[in-house]
Amino acid sequence: MLRGLDISDMLIIERLELNFQSGLNVLTGETGAGKSILLDSLGFVLGWRGRADLVRQGAAQGEVTAWFDMPEGHPAFAVLEEAGLPSGDELILRRINTADGRKTAWVNDRRCSGDVLRALSETLVELHGQHDDRGLLNPRGHRTILDAFGSLDAKRAKLRKAWSEMARTRKALDAATKAQEEIRAEEEFLRYAVAELDKLNPEEGEEAALDIKRRTMQGAEKIRADVVNAYEAMGQSGAEAQMADAFRWLDGAAARAEGALEEPMAALNRAMVELDSAMEGVVSAIEAMSFDPYELEETEERLFAIRGLARKHDVQPDELAGFADTLRGKLNALDAGEAEQAQLKADVKAAEAAYDAAATALTEARKKAAAKLDKAVSAELAPLKMERAVFATLITDEAEGPEGRDAVSFTVATNPGAPAGPLNKIASGGELSRFLLALKVCLTQGQSGLTLIFDEIDRGVGGATADAVGRRLAAIAEEGQVLVVTHSPQVAALGAHHWRVAKSVTKGMTTTDVVPLDHDERVDEVARMVSGDTITEAAREAARALLSA
Structure with missing residues (x-):
């Protein structure tokens, strides 16, 4: 779980320290205030590839530090062990970017590579947004997502073992056949x-x-x-x-x-x-x-x-x-090789049969998991005012491999009778946000300790739909930690913790600041989101109503 973020001289942030908590953390502010800079900075310290010009103008270097709680059994421990890095109940990541583009990273005060940061980030944070290609929108990860939803780890492990055995026996048969051919050529x-x-x-x-x-x-x-x-x-x-x-x-x-x-x-x-x-x-x-x-x-x-x-x-x-x-x-x-080849062929046939059985079992399990996921997502779409939309997990054949012979992709049809297509191709911005949220709600059930970031996932929705979006974000946050960048007052009002991102100009220098809000400050911020620049008493009443709902 992300506990804190310390940013120095990154873009228009001069100095900023944030302390996050479990539950739903919301960040709000006017367009252009610098909310995306926070995500750029977090992505930088996590090793994600992004924009290159991160150092604040006039500064020699920019620096970001992030620290996480590390509960027992967290998958990050395996990454640390493999990289030979120290571990404990807290994980501290620090990364520096100099003005000339050189980057240096540390994990628990030990130097490390960007690859190690990226491997750690996969276990620490999930980022979701309309333009995110790291998570649910990436079709290459849909099979893994479906398997995780269906708790198919044991079947996948059995299949990988069968694949390895099949590859081993095929290799042995090929080697024996080649040796026989070489001997037979000089018989x-x-x-x-x-x-x-x-x-x-x-x-x-x-x-x-x-x-x-x-x-x-x-x-x-x-x-x-x-x-x-x-x-x-x-x-x-x-x-x-x-x-x-x-x-x-x-x-x-x-x-x-x-x-x-x-x-x-x-x-x-x-x-x-x-x-x-x-x-x-x-x-x-x-x-x-x-x-x-x-x-x-x-x-x-x-x-x-x-x-x-x-x-x-x-x-x-x-x-x-x-x-x-x-x-x-x-x-x-040469004489004995014929008997050996016959045995190896039998071994290959047995291994292929074992793989076929395991692959068939996994395919059937995936189909059942897909039907269950489709039903669960459909149930989530109705409250999000998309009751007529159809979400379907498409399973097609592909070349056999260690993960099976199934290609998995999430498809949607936004209206009855409309053709289904890839999630990121068919849905509009607002629809896509709601599809992603519904899918994430289904995928995170029963999980805890997650840090999920949603970047303006409520864009293009409002009213009751925005309220439904916020309530689902809050539901996900009950078992972990959610950070959401939002322009929706309905979503902001449901946050357990609220920060306002604001931009100011001092002596010709633009800087961004992020401040935590108390209850009265939250009323004014939600009222601003309701009414715009001029905050009226009616807007405050509306904000109080949202916050007390």
């Missing part, structure tokens, strides 16, 4: 590649082992002939035979050599033993170097095949086995 390659890899069946480390074996066989082929020649040179047709002949000759001569040949014969015997050992080693080497020429060819063929596949698939030879598993996994996914 022929995958099957050929896997078959080729399975046929070769490469093992980790095999390429290095084959390379060593190949080089060993290639080297053995080159040296084996020399080793065989060496063996033959040491064998029975070579050194071994000659050493044996030498030993026999020495042995035959040893008896006559008086011991001179014993040492040479011993050395020759040792040499024969070593030669025999060498020959055994050479035989082993020759055996190790013996291989089937076809084995070298087979080794080379497998080595080259492994390396060729590695180059073909741009992987290391040791990675071929793992690569084959990867390709095989894709093929398995």
Whole structure:
């Protein structure tokens, strides 16, 4: 609830402090006195987009401060928490506009953006008037208004949950389908590649082992002939035979050599033993170097095949086995994907059915709420001298979404048989005011703590109709707070609190002032509204009658 407004150097307001109360607060004054400036100033501190030239001429900056009561559970607390701003049982908004157009805002003495102010304003104040596009005249908000009137929050929440689930399952199915299409596009390659890899069946480390074996066989082929020649040179047709002949000759001569040949014969015997050992080693080497020429060819063929596949698939030879598993996994996914897609399609179908059921239920609930709202508004129109007018909530189909598949718009026909049309297109100024008031009366029933502002909503009506307008404003104010800018004495007389807006010129400077009125002052102000500039005693009597009614 708006408790106060402090304005400095805004347009023709030099300094002004207002303290508002619950109930019906009326602001009156002559045309041009500055009543709209109060609303411009309030809109400025609430972050609403409006006129740019707000700073009073000659001032360096203009400043507006507004403070609100904050009952427990007020929706503004959620905005403050999200913005990281302090909160309490009072909310203070302050905003400055410099002469060069720069704007700075504070919430509870913390700097904030205009976006935060606007988010807070949505929870604090509602402005209604003939030219207001923020409230009831904006068709984009009619669905939300109808849902609030019908208490359809639970059905909307269920529908949004169904929409999210439907979107999730559709997204999952699209992703799975895309993945399947990508795999299927290379299915022929995958099957050929896997078959080729399975046929070769490469093992980790095999390429290095084959390379060593190949080089060993290639080297053995080159040296084996020399080793065989060496063996033959040491064998029975070579050194071994000659050493044996030498030993026999020495042995035959040893008896006559008086011991001179014993040492040479011993050395020759040792040499024969070593030669025999060498020959055994050479035989082993020759055996190790013996291989089937076809084995070298087979080794080379497998080595080259492994390396060729590695180059073909741009992987290391040791990675071929793992690569084959990867390709095989894709093929398995292709086969398993069909079953997965079938399940996902079933999930989508179930989610779509759930959404359809929730959307249908919400549509039916909206139709019932619309019929109830139409009946309630029609009942309010009769006392406002519009008993022949027709108010209808039109529900039409639109593309499905998280809020359903219903487009909602408030339509009116001002006379029987006349075509119905949008609220802000068909009704004249006075009629529109009464339609808006009747609608607002119906929408605010059961609500409390609201701050509603009506800007000359009684324009174009008078007499009993104006009295009916005032009584409905007073009825709305019983559960909250209403500020109304009015030129109607009938409306002004019904206010619980009354301020007069007046303009004066001092030393060539025009300023606006707003003063609270006591009972006698209210009599004179209502009398002025009845009779004009010259207040007669008859006008005062009429004013007293209105105030006592």
